[in-house]
Amino acid sequence: MPEKAWLKGQLHLHTDNSGDSATPAAAALRWYEAHGFDFAVVTDHNFVTAPAHEGRMLVAPGIELTQNVERCEPPPEPGLACLLHVNALFVAEARAGRFRFPPPGSPRRDELFARALRASEELGGVAMLNHPNFHYAADAGLLTALSRSGLRLFELANEAIDSNNAGDAGHPSTEALWDAALTRGARLFAVATDDAHHYDDAPAVTARGETAYTGDRGFVVVHATRDLPAIRAALLAGEFYASTGLSLRSVAREGAALTVEAAQAGVTIEFVGAGGEVLRTVAGPRATMTLAETAGPYLRARVRAADGRRAWTQPIWRE
Secondary structure, three states, X not given: OOOOXXXXXXXXXXXXXXXOOOOOHHHHHHHHHHOOOOEEEEOEEOEEEOOOOOOOOEEEEEEEEEEEEOOOEOOOOXXXXXXXXXXXXXXXXXXXXXXXXXXXXXXXXXXXXXXXXXXXXXXXXXXEEOOOOHHXXXXXXXXXXXHHOOOOEEEEXXXXXXXXXXXXXXXXXXXXXXXXXXXXXXXXXXXXXXXXXXXXXXXXXXXXXXXXXXXXXXXXXXXXXXXXXXXXXXXXXOXXXXXXXXXXXEEEEEOOEEEEEEOOOOEEEEEEOHHHOEEEEEEOOEEEEEHHHOOOXXXXXXXXXXXXXXXXXXXXXXX
């Protein structure tokens, strides 16, 4: 049988099928392959892109189910809008082409997100809630409720410049949202993504004085055999870590123990529990902690490098 490997993947990227990128899918995928990615899912706005790709990198069709609606409840804060986005990953190739939502039946945010989850399922995909702090689309309570409706993935680190991952004085960070949802019982796995729109054209975009949304800044690394069904299954099982550039040699989520080993020295490993409490800090590339050493319902790890790069493991839970 094929052996499992650690595979670097991108779960959020745009092409000229999105309307806000000028790069054809073939060129975007060549860019990702040249940057060492093992797989990528193309996620254009309300368009299933299923491109042929002849290179080494595996490519899956996807879509960003984009609901930019005039009204939602609770309403957005002044100056913000109702921009509610969910990726459907690994959708059926037969669904390639334009997707259209019917007019919304309710302005409630939970119901708008729920219909995106239903659309993802109908397309044969895996739902992933995108950039919860972009226009503050989703809070911890909503993440918790959607988890109970089947949501398994959300963007902890969407590396687009306007995703507001860190939050602000009036809004928690996306990592704090994750811990709040996990503490309430949600079973959510966290991803890092690029949300890229610009590739070889990025220098020209910047030269015009515009913001370039570039790639290879946020990604997942999945422990799976090298085929798309196995990668999909590993994501749903939490057999991956999210990263903004930091590489891990291994992550073992075995029973009640979590063991992390970084691929380089000079890092700090933090074990995090209920409410986001840092339970243990280890200066060095390898560390282990068990659920028996904490009273909380879950345990996860965060790895930090001095230059700001980070990696996050998925939680283990007390059964």
